[in-house]
Amino acid sequence: MLDRDPSSTRARIQRVALELFAQQGYDQTSLREISERLGMTKASLYYYFKSKDDIVHSLVDDLLTAVDEVVGWAAEQDRTPENRRELIERYGKAIRGQGAQLLRFLMENQPALRSHESGDALRDRLRVLVDFVVDPGDPLPVQLCGRMAFYTLLGGPMIMSDVDATSDEIFDAACAVAVSMLPEDAG
Incomplete structure (x- = not known):
């Protein structure tokens, strides 16, 4: 479930993406993996970030x-x-x-x-x-x-x-x- 505060959700996405990037490397991490780790759909993730590049x-x-x-x-x-x-x-x-x-x-x-x-x-x-x-x-x-x-x-x-x-x-x-x-x- 998404936080009601968009900045909190955005920070959570950044934190999880960074964890995955650090663990697996940037190229080996997909938006699907990030969304799954967060328990959200890719569509919800796209609301905040359109790509891995946007997150970085x-x-x-x-x-x-x-x-x-x-x-x-x-x-x-x-x-x-x-x-x-x-x-x-x-x-x-x-x-x-x-x-x-x-x-x-x-x-x-x-x-x-x-x-x-x-x-x-x-x-x-x-x-x-x-x-x-x-x-x-x-x-x-x-x-x-x-x-x-x-x-x-x-x-x-x-x-x-x-x-x-x-x-x-x-x-x-x-x-x-x-x-x-x-x-x-x-x-």
Whole structure:
């Protein structure tokens, strides 16, 4: 039975779809499976989302909103070591708010997202943030560390999923490692 609150039903669909995408992969999950898991007809599901792409787009939109706040902050800052660390911490907080399951989905389904509009939007935002942290004139190892800081935040929850720790502890550890990858004298 559907909730009376459409936003609650929409959130429930997103949650179940994300669970299935994370478990089976995006390409192996059908709208039929999502509707069955929810106990609703495909027609009811279509009322909220016309396709799997629509579901992914809605999930990524929330993440993009959070990341856009970090991008906006960075646009008003000087590229100092302190601001680079602050950017990593803000980015970590933004993606933490979206949850480990979404990050796992994004990391494990990169091939499916390469051709997806939402994947392009995320990559565009990440390029802006990387450009704030990484100076093209830095030696390659320094540039790599700056880039890897972001992937530490994104991949940390997936890499550490078998560790006996809470999601918050894992995110805290990933943020600490990411910040430690930034050289003090970069830029």
